[in-house]
Amino acid sequence: MRFSAPLSPPVFHVLLALGDDVLHGYAIMQRFEEITRGSEQLLPGTLYVTLARMVEQGLIEEARPKAGEQSGGAPRRYYRLTARGRAAGRAESERLRRLVQVARERAWLPETAR
């Protein structure tokens, strides 16, 4: 399957941060810190290079911001997932899940409650 190849961590991070939202770069950074409870961060250089590449690869696309979200100041680009991006995210999650399963079997990870 096409997306069984691992995604690079920043690409996966952006996919996770975007979810179903339409966000600009700064918001993606903030969102990612939020969902990882601050344990991981995306830095601007990696983020913007990754965003540009993901647009090229059709994983995300530029979109209009949701009504009322466009703030004043310099114009910003907003992004959302494409179907392809969503599929890639699912495939990567599945891949990671299998790896984590192996880690559990090695007893590296405790079986956590849901």
Added chain:
Amino acid sequence: MSEVLALLLFRIAALALPRRVREAVGDEMQETFRAAWRDRRGGRRLAYALHSAGDLVRAGIGERWRARETSTERRPKVNSLWQDARYAARSLIKTPGFSFVAVLTLALGIGANVSIFSIVNAVLLRPLPFENPEHLVEIWESRLDRGWTNASFSHANFWDVQDQNTTFTSVGALRSGSINLTGMDYPERLSLGSVSASFFRTLGVTPAAGRTFADGEDGAGADGLQAVLSYGLWIRRFGGDPAVVGRSIALDGRGHTVIGVLPRGEPWLDAADIFVPLRRVDNPDRGSWELAVIGRLAPGVSIEAARTELTSIARGIAERYPEVARGMGITIAPSSAWVASEGLRRALWILMGAVGFLLLIACVNLANLSLARATGRVRERALRAALGASKGRLVRQALTESMLLSAAGAGAGVLLAVGVLKVLRSLDPGGIPRLSEVNLSPAVLGFTALAMVITGLATGIIPAIHAAQGELGSTLREGDRNVGTGRGLARVRGLLVAVEVSASLALLIGAGLLVRSFGAVLGTNRGFQTEDRVVAEVALPDASTPAQVDQFLATLTARLEGHPGITSVAAVSMRPLRGVGTGMGFAASDKPDPPSDQVPWAGWRMITAGYFRTLGVPLLRGRDFTPADQIAKPWRVIISQRIADLLWPGEEAVGRQLIMWKGQSNRPAEVIGVAADMRDWDLAGDPSYGVYFPYYGAGASTIYFVVHGRATPEAVRPVFRQLLAEIDATIPLARVASLEDLVGESVASRRFIMLLLTAFAVVALLLALAGVYGVLSYAVSRRTSEIRVRLALGASPSAVVRLIVGQGMRPVLIGLVVGVAAALALTRLMTGLLFGVSATDLPTYLGVATLLGGAALVSCYVPARQALGVDVVAALRKE
């Protein structure tokens, strides 16, 4: 870590990105970085900036790698550029001495330019902190019948202009004063701005907290008990707490409600510590000029249209009130002059020109060095050409090298500028607005980049041309011995030396004139003594009655005089060296009236008995004041010698009648004494016309006590504190300073400009000397064998030295002549900055030219002597 530095770091790191990516997302990425940086605090900011920069470099390299793998189109070009850069870097590293000197030279030149440009940018180029500042103007009354072009407005005239004009969206007025803030941990004398409700609206200011004044709060019936804080006061006394809005504070003992806080900025916003409404009074006064007036032009209205309308309003006022407003007119000027005075603008542009010269000299020096280096490498070039390098490639190679050097020089120069600016800010002489706002803004970085490119081109172009012209075959055969001594090249090098000598001479002459002016200002006869004199400012509430002021003066003076170590004490309403201050027209009652536009203008001061003695000024004729003089009718006055000489030349002035406020109230006064002249308005001016009358406290709020004795500010301050606390604990002591320091302050901005220009001139001198020395010693090293032959054939050593020195000095002399001509042309622009010395001052020109010529002679003599010491065998072996 400041935001500017963080952004600078980020921007430099962003260079790692391929241009295509940088152009596409660079701005947004930087905004995101800035926002994220601002989200953090303290040390985490530094960490974040460093992380982000590192991450950016990594992402950039990764991206370039990917681009390289996926496309091959642009590879050859990128490769050869990269090759050039690597080649240049390698060869620069191989000659660390040359590279170090080159980078240092450029760092000095570029650093000086970046420093001064940052100031010019902040002071002259950055827009005012108001909405559409191009629509803002300042308006003055003019009274051409008295020769006044820019007089403050009187109240009634301002309200008339406000009511009658149609060309302005709004006009606003400001009156400066002072007021006591009490009821807090300690009382303080604040500068006060009374403003019409329209004032801040006219400026177009968004308050930092709360609001500014609303219409009606300046009405005749309003209580006027609202206050707007300046940003500085808000931070200093209220800890920047937004909850101060709505609080009540005591000003001169009356409760005022704080309604808002201004943003920070200059001008006007810092015109006072605190602002209250300027209430429209029913009793109109057209004879007391005290309002500064600004206006915002209505959309589409030109300054000329506004001027026409205002002039007709003024004419109407003059017709209706002929006795007080005769000859009234209006002057209007755009807001562009608000931040910097004409003199300061000129001084800054002169400094900008000076650093331009400095950079020119640095470039010339480096061009000369590179040329010497390039001629030494002719063989290497010829070889490369023979192996197939195109001329274009060789030129690009030379330019790449100079660009690399100028980039390194620019980097070091920016670091240097950061240091210089830090020093300048800490030296803040006063009188230079927005100095605290000077920083490495994007405009400054852009300027740096520009200076870098120009420098790179300027220093690289001559070696590049040289590289392209190399005659290949002959060079390879002959070796490099004779190359670089060719006529054409020698002439170019001589020309370069002449250019740097002339530029540094012009700079030195400019600096010399300023140094002499500064000496003249300090050396001028002040008329008053400064040694062991201290001035203390004490502020009484405006509401004090004359009797209270009298009582206060008498009590405090008596107690001070009884203090050990104090010889004498006196009070004055306006201390020396604060300009004309309070002024009046004057005339003699027993002489014909001068034409109304030629009434002379005197500064008037209220003083207590002993003022002249305390300042060490002789009372030439008549007597000092006694308590009886205070209430005498007509008034009794002491005048300065200069007034006596003007009105009653060769006659006895004591006993004559002086007309004060000539053309206004025409109040007569009896002259009871004549005091020696003082330059107490401004040291760099003529002695003042001074009229002194006995201290009478009406409306006088700030009193300056002059203390003579074993007096230092440190010794006097506690004495005042203690005595004031005994008399009235709510009276603040504003400032205590020695008269020496006040003299120093009055010339501080002059000193600042002088020091800067002198520093630049000295650096220029050193660079030029290094250039003269470098070129000649290089030429000598190329001619050692010829010199040995001459000596062997019987030439005397002194003849050889003369020959070499003569050769070295020729371009220097040409440079001196051109430099003098340039200085004559350029220093004329400085006349406004000079005092007691003319722009064509012969001693300065001669002295500086001699200094430079002498130093150049030494720099020529050293290589000439070295040539004589050359070992014969070594020289001939080289043959």
